[in-house]
Amino acid sequence: MKIVIADKSHTVYADIICKTIEDAAQVRGTGIAKRQPTYIISKIENGNAVIALKDNKFAGFCYIESWSHGKFVANSGLIVHPDFRNQGLAKQIKTVIFEHSRTKFPNAKVFSITTGLAVMKMNSNLGYKPVTFSELTDDQSFWNGCQTCKNYDVLQRTEQKMCLCTGMLYDPSKKKGKESSNHKYDKKVWTRLKSIKQSRFLKKDKT
Numbered sequence: 559m560k561i562v563i564a565d566k567s568h569t570v571y572a573d574i575i576c577k578t579i580e581d582a583a584q585v586r587g588t589g590i591a592k593r594q595p596t597y598i599i600s601k602i603e604n605g606n607a608v609i610a611l612k613d614n615k616f617a618g619f620c621y622i623e624s625w626s627h628g629k630f631v632a633n634s635g636l637i638v639h640p641d642f643r644n645q646g647l648a649k650q651i652k653t654v655i656f657e658h659s660r661t662k663f664p665n666a667k668v669f670s671i672t673t674g675l676a677v678m679k680m681n682s683n684l685g686y687k688p689v690t691f692s693e694l695t696d697d698q699s700f701w702n703g704c705q706t707c708k709n710y711d712v713l714q715r716t717e718q719k720m721c722l723c724t725g726m727l728y729d730p731s732k733k734k735g736k737e738s739s740n741h742k743y744d745k746k747v748w749t750r751l752k753s754i755k756q757s758r759f760l761k762k763d764k765t
């Protein structure tokens with residue numbers, strides 16, 4: 559498996575990346591924002607994406623977005639093709655994109671909003687902490703990206719204060735203390751939080 563910072567030679571994968579993201583959103587039935595191939599191409603051309611290939615076959619992808627004039631960055635659009643799941647690939651892609659983000663934007667806070675337990679776990683292992691949305695970027699263009707999510711009405715109803723996604727933040731100015739580095743991801747806690755949010759926020763006619 560080859561995991562690299564994507565360059566122009568990888569723009570040919572933009573369509574399959576978008577299609578794999580769209581298929582995953584339908585299978586999961588939860589919010590994953592749609593992406594257009596032109597957007598993915600711009601990320602690749604600007605050196606802001608990581609791609610995984612196995613014998614030139616698309617295996618996985620993730621990209622960097624920057625907000626609030628570079629004060630925040632997000633590692634978004636994480637996708638692993640179904641043929642390559644459960645082999646630790648997402649973990650490797652997340653590590654590469656996180657390190658790339660830290661090199662390219664050393665002073666930026668790295669954040670994520672997600673409903674995915676796998677992503678919460680990987681973020682926790684990289685040193686992200688759960689935070690309220692008020693701790694994240696207030697750049698409206700970031701939140702506008704949620705408009706294609708099927709749970710967007712929840713975000714609107716709460717005036718962007720909360721949603722089904724959990725906000726997580728890596729703050730480079732906060733050095734890891736012993737206590738925080740020993741704090742382990744607890745799947746039960748995250749699963750409970752997710753089900754509380756779903757019962758609280760989702761309208762009865764949603765599944």
Ligand SMILES: CC(C)(COP(=O)(O)OP(=O)(O)OC[C@H]1O[C@@H](n2cnc3c(N)ncnc32)[C@H](O)[C@@H]1OP(=O)(O)O)[C@@H](O)C(=O)NCCC(=O)NCCS
Pocket residue numbers: 582586590635636637638639642643644645646647648649650671672673674675676677679680
């Ligand atoms: C989520 C996704 C990226 C995981 O990719 P993957 O390569 O199978 O993940 P990995 O094998 O690297 O697993 C990483 C960790 O997450 C855990 N994990 C993987 N899938 C999980 C799931 N569905 N629920 C809970 N934990 C999960 C793994 O056990 C592993 O934990 P470990 O470090 O203790 O071994 C992949 O399933 C995917 O592309 N899904 C559709 C798109 C998506 O949901 N993207 C995230 C948007 S928020």
